[in-house]
Amino acid sequence: MLEVHSLSKSYGNNPALIDINLSVEKGIIFGLLGPNGAGKTTLIRIINQIIEADSGEVKINNKILNPEHIKNIGYLPEERGLYKKMKVGEQLLYFAQLKGLRASEAKQRVKYWTEKLDISAWKDKRIEDLSKGMAQKIQFIATVIHEPELLILDEPFSGFDPVNAELIKDEIIDLKNKGTSVILSTHRMESVNLLCDHIAMINKAKKVLDGTVEEIRQLSRKNLFELKLRLGSESFPPHWIKQPSAGQDTKFHIMLNGGTTNQLLQEALTYGEVLSFEEIIPSIGEIFIQLAKDTDHE
Numbered sequence: 001m002l003e004v005h006s007l008s009k010s011y012g013n014n015p016a017l018i019d020i021n022l023s024v025e026k027g028i029i030f031g032l033l034g035p036n037g038a039g040k041t042t043l044i045r046i047i048n049q050i051i052e053a054d055s056g057e058v059k060i061n062n063k064i065l066n067p068e069h070i071k072n073i074g075y076l077p078e079e080r081g082l083y084k085k086m087k088v089g090e091q092l093l094y095f096a097q098l099k100g101l102r103a104s105e106a107k108q109r110v111k112y113w114t115e116k117l118d119i120s121a122w123k124d125k126r127i128e129d130l131s132k133g134m135a136q137k138i139q140f141i142a143t144v145i146h147e148p149e150l151l152i153l154d155e156p157f158s159g160f161d162p163v164n165a166e167l168i169k170d171e172i173i174d175l176k177n178k179g180t181s182v183i184l185s186t187h188r189m190e191s192v193n194l195l196c197d198h199i200a201m202i203n204k205a206k207k208v209l210d211g212t213v214e215e216i217r218q219l220s221r222k223n224l225f226e227l228k229l230r231l232g233s234e235s236f237p238p239h240w241i242k243q244p245s246a247g248q249d250t251k252f253h254i255m256l257n258g259g260t261t262n263q264l265l266q267e268a269l270t271y272g273e274v275l276s277f278e279e280i281i282p283s284i285g286e287i288f289i290q291l292a293k294d295t296d297h298e
């Protein structure tokens with residue numbers, strides 16, 4: 001649905017994006033990750049045609065990015081932009097019409113979304129009289145009201161309490177299931193694990209990771225296992241690394257160098273009662289931190 005080819009952008013002598021290639025399929029949630037200052041916002045701004053790339057191209061549905069695409073994109077920026085003096089209902093109608101909806105259609109959609117997110121009662125309130133989380137809901141509706149094909153969400157859960165964060169999460173999944181492609185930029189790794197089908201990570205202007213969450217986790221496997229034992233003796237092999245653990249049970253991290261997991265398990269049985277045995281597969285958060293460190297040292 002969205003393709004980014006060899007995209008580069010610098011601010012003066014400072015490169016913000018270097019030769020970035022990405023492909024976002026229809027109906028998926030694509031996590032765009034990276035440490036602060038990596039280049040994510042720059043990429044998002046180029047897709048939204050707020051700034052221009054120095055070189056490379058962006059295509060939406062096989063067409064070079066052009067102003068017509070704006071109506072097909074819903075962008076929730078990190079710095080929210082609502083008109084403080086305007087009333088909620090008026091503001092949503094305004095945004096919907098700005099994105100090309102006819103007045104009658106816009107009205108229907110405002111009714112639909114304000115009811116869906118349970119905020120019909122706020123219609124006549126001014127934005128300046130709302131709490132941060134309440135204003136966030138309005139901004140979310142303003143982003144999705146024109147039913148864009150591509151949604152770009154920058155930290156969509158910030159400012160929400162857990163109940164409302166869950167509500168918004170469910171709405172995002174619902175939109176994806178209806179065929180919307182979603183680019184989700186966030187530093188919250190639990191959201192990435194829960195929501196994203198595919199992720200790409202940018203660090204220091206370069207893409208350092210690209211794949212499905214499962215592919216990336218599998219590639220990061222290190223043949224490392226965690227074994228919990230009720231030890232029968234005080235001795236154990238020197239390559240078993242003892243981990244802090246409570247009570248009588250002893251936890252080890254063991255790197256499997258040659259041999260099979262069954263052989264390791266058999267060996268473990270000779271040292272005591274095996275309570276649990278599982279492979280340690282790094283989480284996306286751990287992979288993120290490792291990659292950020294690795295590229296920092298390059």
Ligand SMILES: Nc1ncnc2c1ncn2[C@@H]1O[C@H](COP(=O)(O)OP(=O)(O)OP(=O)(O)O)[C@@H](O)[C@H]1O
Nearest residue numbers: 011014015016034035036037038039040041042043
């Ligand atoms: N308008 C600008 N003028 C000059 N430099 C800029 C401008 N906007 C961004 N930069 C620089 O470009 C680089 C990438 O910034 P960008 O905002 O794209 O990062 P980011 O990944 O969105 O970071 P964050 O997670 O902190 O929002 C940084 O070095 C930043 O200082």
